[in-house]
Amino acid sequence: MPVGARVSLRVPASSANLGPGYDTMGLALGLYDELTVTRTAEGLAFELEGEGAQTVPRTPEHLIVRAIRAAWAAAGLTGELPGLGIRARGRIPHSRGLGSSASAILAGVVAGSALLPEDLRLSEQALLQVCSDLEGHPDNVAPSLFGGLAISWGEEHPEGPRWRSARVPVDPRVHPVVAVPDYEVSTRLARELIPAQVPHALAAADAGRAALLVRALSGAPELLPAATRDYLHQEHRCEAMVPTARMVRALRDRGFAAVVSGAGPSVLVLAESADRAEQAAREMRHLGAEAAGQDPAAPHWRIEGLAIDASGVTLVDEERPIRRR
């Protein structure tokens, strides 16, 4: 890895769970973080702009640096960190349920791998494993890695889950709309609110809706409102995101397939057509304004229709997705 070696990439945001697909389903969204990593003579230099630039530590503990290290460790390289320049432009808001941590991890691991000599670079399966181990679950990592809709699972193994993922083609009529509030909820906190066990009947109901969701997203979008009903996590997390829970409920009452995006607090609507996406955005604006009229402390919402990203993480200089192997 000579001084001056450089890699640039962009990585999409993601929305995990999609209602009943807790820790399993995720969709890549057309909102991107950009990263350039350069091998320098010595030291660690950061040039950060956009989301998180004022809050993340500019130290070896920075998530992207930890991820680069993890890629090199997976390739069998340990020891002192060489000189690195990290230039990052963040567009994915942090702690809002749009997969910022998974995207940062993926950016670091893919950049770290791409800087290695070809015979040491990580396979796609290894990228999925390293990133999901760091994140703790695969449902954001997989769509940001592969693009589109990903269904992921862990196969039992004595050393920990072996992460796997399958892609499912998405019906082009499906249009995501997100409402991102100006308050944060950490995923760690949101996970602590979920009980260790749930009644069998709820688990069965959730499994049914998750199966229906695959059908709805891949060719029957009219089923999306029914298919996005969740029984495992959203209700338990309400207390950490009351305005979000209210907006999801109000949108569902009006027939929209609204869910908490990831661990929240953003709201995601999976609209069954472009027209319905516009209606959802209008309704989200109306609900946000109505809440602000009743309570000056109500959150401000940024509402945006987003494309579904189909490519996943992409090496920018080469204008192509990472090599498939």
Ligand SMILES: Nc1ncnc2c1ncn2[C@@H]1O[C@H](COP(=O)(O)OP(=O)(O)OP(=O)(O)O)[C@@H](O)[C@H]1O
């Ligand atoms: N680009 C980044 N660079 C450095 N650290 C980051 C970056 N993106 C996220 N992080 C770290 O991850 C934290 C947010 O992760 P968290 O898992 O709580 O939420 P999220 O990934 O945005 O949402 P979710 O997991 O619900 O989709 C931030 O507070 C920050 O510490």
Ligand SMILES: N[C@@H](CCO)C(=O)O
């Ligand atoms: N499945 C994860 C997604 C957020 O990282 C959760 O809901 O906690």
